[in-house]
Amino acid sequence: MSGEVVRLRQGKADQKTVYSSDPAAFARQWDEEGGDYLHLVDLDAAFTGEQRNLHSVRAICDAVDMPVELGGGIRSEAAVRRALDAGVDRVIIGTRAAESLDFVRDMAREFGTARIAVGIDAKNGIVAVKGWTESAGLSALDLARQVEDAGAGTIIYTDIATDGMLQGPNFVETQRVLSSVQCQVVASGGVSSAEDVHRLAEMTGLYGCIIGKALYDGKINLRELAAWKAKAEGGLGVAPS
Numbered sequence: 001m002s003g004e005v006v007r008l009r010q011g012k013a014d015q016k017t018v019y020s021s022d023p024a025a026f027a028r029q030w031d032e033e034g035g036d037y038l039h040l041v042d043l044d045a046a047f048t049g050e051q052r053n054l055h056s057v058r059a060i061c062d063a064v065d066m067p068v069e070l071g072g073g074i075r076s077e078a079a080v081r082r083a084l085d086a087g088v089d090r091v092i093i094g095t096r097a098a099e100s101l102d103f104v105r106d107m108a109r110e111f112g113t114a115r116i117a118v119g120i121d122a123k124n125g126i127v128a129v130k131g132w133t134e135s136a137g138l139s140a141l142d143l144a145r146q147v148e149d150a151g152a153g154t155i156i157y158t159d160i161a162t163d164g165m166l167q168g169p170n171f172v173e174t175q176r177v178l179s180s181v182q183c184q185v186v187a188s189g190g191v192s193s194a195e196d197v198h199r200l201a202e203m204t205g206l207y208g209c210i211i212g213k214a215l216y217d218g219k220i221n222l223r224e225l226a227a228w229k230a231k232a233e234g235g236l237g238v239a240p241s
Contacts, residue, residue, distance in 0.1 A: 001013075001016065001043040001044055001053075002044065002052075002053075003021065003023070003053060003055075003056050004018050004019075004020065004021050004023070005018070005019045005020040005021075005022075005023050005026050005216075006018050006019065006043065007019065007212055007213045007216060008043070013043070013047060017213075017216075019216050023056045023059065023060055024056070024059040024060050024062070024063040025063075027060040027063050027064050027068075028063050028064060030064075030066075030215070030222060030240035031063075031064040031065060031066050033222040033223045033226065034222055034223055034225070034226025034227070034229075034238075035066055035222060035226070035238055035239060035240040036066060036208065036229075036237040036238050036239060037066060037067050037068070037069060037208065037237060037238075037239040038060070038064060038066055038067070038068045038069070038239065038240055038241075039069055039071075039156075039188075039210045039212075039239040039240065039241040040057060040060065040068060040069065040070045040071070040072075040088070040241075041070070041071050041072045041092075041241070042054075042057070042070065042071070042072035042073055043072060044072075044073075045072040045073025045074075045079075046071070046072035046073055046094070046130075047130070047133070048073070049073050049075055050073065051073055051079060051082055051083070054082060054083070054086050057070055057083070057086045057087070057088065058086040058087055061086060061087025061088060062087065067089040067090070068087065068088045068089055068090075069088060069089060069090040069091070069092055069117060069239075070083045070086075070088040070090075070091055070092065071091070071092030071093075071094060071117075071119050071156070072092075072094075074091050074092060074093050074094070074096065075093075075095060075096040076096075077106070077107065077110070080093075080107055080110075080111065080116075084111065084115065089115065090114070090115050090116070090117050090154065091107075091111075091115065091116060091117065092117045092118070092119040092156055093107065093116065093117070093118050093119065093152075094118070094119040094120075094121060094129065095129040095130050097118045097119075097120075097143070097147050097152070098127050098129050098136040098138060098143060099129075099136075101146055101147065101149075101150045102150075104116065104118060104147050104150040104151060104152055105150040105151050107151075108150065108151030108152060108153070109151065112153075113151050113152065113153035114153050115153075116151065116152055116153060116154075117152060117153065117154035117155065117156055117186075118143075118147040118152040118154070118155055118156070119155075119156045119158065120140050120143055120144055120147075120155055120156070120157050120158070120177070121158040121160055122139075122140035122157070122158070122159065122160065122173070123159070123160040123161050124161070125139055125140055125141070125173060126138070126139060126140070127139070127140055127143050128160055140157065140173070140176075140177060141176060141177060141180050144157070144177050144180050144181050145180055145181060148181045148182065148183045152183060153183055153184060154183060154184040154185075154186060154207070155177065155181060155183060155184070155185050155186070156185075156186045156188055156210070157173075157174055157177045157185060157186070157187060157188060158188040158189045158210075159173055159174070159188075159189040159190060160189065161189075167190055167192060168190050168191075168192055168193075168196050169187055169189055169190040169191055169196055169200065169209075170189065170190065171199065171200075171203075174187045174200070174203070174206075175203060178203060178205060178206055184207035184208075185205070185206055185207055186206075186207055186208045186209065186210060186237070186239065187200050187203075187206060187208070187209040187210070188209070188210040188241075189210075191209055191210070191211045191212075191214055191220070192214050192219055192220075193214065193219060193220060194220055194221075194224070194225055194228070197209055197211070197220075197225060197236065197238065198228075200236060201229075201232065201236040206236060207236075207237060208236055208237030208238065208239055209236060209237070209238065209239070210239045210240075210241045211225075211238060211239070211240055211241060212240075212241035215240055215241075222238070222240060225238060226238065
């Protein structure tokens with residue numbers, strides 16, 4: 001947000017903690033400590049629809065070896081192209097996916113399913129859009145099935161009630177989404193300890209999880225977690241955010 005590394009509580013812009021004015025430096029740290037994938041969100045774009053932080057995205061992509069995904073304000077083909085041109089490996093469509101399955105289908109055909117993810121952000125099982133400020137009036141499970149059919153290669157499921165709260169993920173809702181689709185599912189929101197990651201790793205078929213605030217607040221040691229993952233068979237993907 002505004003070129004700074006920030007974390008929000010439950011996606012609320014007025015509950016923001018600023019960690020750094022050098023996003024690329026943090027990205028290098030998470031890369032060096034063993035992250036599998038870097039999860040970025042352009043919060044300004046999420047709230048306004050305008051991509052204002054592509055210079056920071058480009059700097060981050062140049063700074064790391066691990067793949068990078070970007071969400072926030074990806075609501076047009078031009079926005080997808082700008083993100084990919086900035087160096088990201090995968091874009092995350094959120095609000096637009098809830099509005100138009102045809103858009104998801106068109107982007108998957110144009111850029112390939114591997115480069116198109118859909119972010120499903122939900123509270124009490126109902127999808128929220130536009131930076132979590134509005135309800136889409138659609139269940140997360142219904143949208144998950146629909147976007148998979150439309151060609152999304154990955155679904156990133158975020159439980160809004162747990163995001164940034166460091167109280168643990170919503171395992172029940174995550175399992176419901178995981179059981180509803182065959183595509184890659186990434187769990188997001190509430191991861192607060194290595195034990196949370198271990199428990200998520202026990203979910204059959206879960207592709208990965210996103211860790212945000214717990215890294216910045218020192219509640220999870222990414223280097224230790226990466227070492228644990230390397231020893232585990234299959235290995236859940238760990239994405240710093």
